[in-house]
Ligand SMILES: [Ca+2]
């Protein structure tokens with residue numbers, strides 16, 4: 001009898017132990033999985049800032065001592081190795097460079113196999129554009145003083161390329177925007193420059209970062225701070241916004257080799 005009771009006690013103990021183990025395994029909150037925000041498309045607003053993907057979507061960029069390539073489009077895709085979102089523009093496509101050979105021969109030799117074609121019709125000057133998220137943990141871009149971009153123009157009325165750089169001033173790795181104010185950033189700086197594309201073929205532009213103008217004085221800290229430091233992601237986004245040469249005009253040019261460098 002004693003043996004039976006002992007066996008029963010052992011069995012009960014085993015069952016209880018098993019129940020505990022099972023409930024222990026099922027306990028706790030599920031692990032967080034990466035969530036990538038949808039890339040918003042923007043209504044016909046003037047120069048929208050984009051909603052960025054989660055940092056997990058950031059692609060590796062090539063960085064050497066003296067320069068940092070943001071994109072050379074050599075993957076032939078707008079989706080990899082980094083994702084470019086598009087807004088409003090009719091055509092934003094990575095295209096073979098075989099049809100784009102003219103202009104400065106030194107530049108033409110260095111654009112590789114693919115470039116980004118930006119083409120579309122204006123709604124009140126504005127055509128739309130593309131953007132990408134560039135922030136990375138520990139990335140210090142503050143040593144660069146110049147932005148380089150190769151542009152293939154299609155003659156005098158190719159349009160204007162507005163380059164926007166958005167840095168993180170409130171330390172959350174995101175650009176918060178006000179949809180009621182043409183998606184203007186509410187807490188971070190937007191620095192911009194405009195390039196009038198009025199030539200035929202390839203040309204390389206080297207724009208000192210000092211020539212970029214803070215487009216939202218009083219919002220952000222009004223200082224270019226591209227380095228990831230503390231809670232700030234540093235430079236979060238670059239956007240390419242196309243503006244037509246006329247209110248109802250067209251834009252048509254290619255861009256390539258977007259690079260930060262030290263001159
Ligand atoms: Ca290229």
Ligand SMILES: [Ca+2]
Pocket residue numbers: 167168169170171172173174175176187188
């Ligand atoms: Ca922010």
Ligand SMILES: [Ca+2]
Pocket residue numbers: 188189190214215216217218219220221222223
């Ligand atoms: Ca500002």
Ligand SMILES: [Ca+2]
Pocket residue numbers: 167168169188189220221222223224225
């Ligand atoms: Ca800033």
